Amino acid sequence: MIQARFHDGRTAAAHTVDVAAADGTLSFAVAGEPFAWPIADLDVEELGDRARLARPGDAARLILSIKDWRTLAPSRGRRLRRRELRLIAGLTLAAAAVCAVVFIGVPVASGPLARATPAAYERRMGESFEAQIGLAFKPCAGAAGQQALQRLAGRLEQASDSPFELRARAVQASMANAFALPGGAILVTDDLIEMAESPDELAAVLAHEAAHVERRHVMQAVWRSLGLGLILDAVVGGGTGAGQQAVLLAGSITDLRYSRKAELEADSRGQALLNRAGLSSAGMGPFFRRLAEAAEGEGPKAAAVRELISTHPDTARRAALSDARARPGPPAFTSAEWAAIKAACPAEKPRRRLLPGFG
Ligand SMILES: [Zn+2]
Structure with a gap:
């Protein structure tokens, strides 16, 4: 009964x-x-x-x-209707994730969680991030420069085992920074482009970001930063805005932090990707030293660089390690492409509050 x-x-x-x-x-x-x-x-x-x-x-x-x-x-x-089946699958995933977070802890669980996160889910999340990032960072207008960046992204994608299509673009900001979004978008700011003194240096930055994408570090940072908020999104599915809500609650899209281990891995893997693409990997060490020098200066830009490299610990050591791994090769950009990239962003730009960044 x-x-x-x-x-x-x-x-x-x-x-x-x-x-x-x-x-x-x-x-x-x-x-x-x-x-x-x-x-x-x-x-x-x-x-x-x-x-x-x-x-x-x-x-x-x-x-x-x-x-x-x-x-x-x-x-x-x-x-059972399909929707309910999906909900049950989501709840099961959520329950597993909650267990992982509660019993192992977010930082430790974030790596396995990131690798277990389906690429399709990361892609969908990336779309939501990109919609928001478009509000904060306007793309630079120079089409030829953007195309040159995208060509390098395509070569890095081919060299990598990334499940994602890599899409690079230059954006206007008030700080030297580069960051990867979930799903394969890589943003490089105008100030960083200005700071880079050779194609090799800029290529090293892009390759470093490509490595973060390939190794699922981006997703890992998202898990670390958003934790349970993300699980909500997994449960309720896309389009409800819960994931976006979580992102907004987290304060800032760029406020994701990689672990020190992930940064070191992205350095060496980034250089390996350049080598595999048949390009010079000699620009990483010099760019780190340039960052360290820029941080010594006065004013808001130096402060922004200090903020950036504080998330990239041991800059001098990383420069030395990068130099030791560097291999010569042709530059990533032709001189025409390099000129187009340097001219892609307007010199005058609106000032806005700095968002803390990760590289
Ligand atoms: Zn990084």
């Missing part, structure tokens, strides 16, 4: 009733009055783990657990 709650639909009173199923009919009695509801006629609404049963045109309803409903009417109970 299965218990259910019966509401007559006219009064607030609820009755606990024993329900039996036989010959395609649910039978139960309320205060001695017998009811017989043909199962095939019932409107069934599933609310979380409960099922609400009603007859068409009748305000009375029975509420019982979905498990019990399936026991009573196996043929109808199995007819």
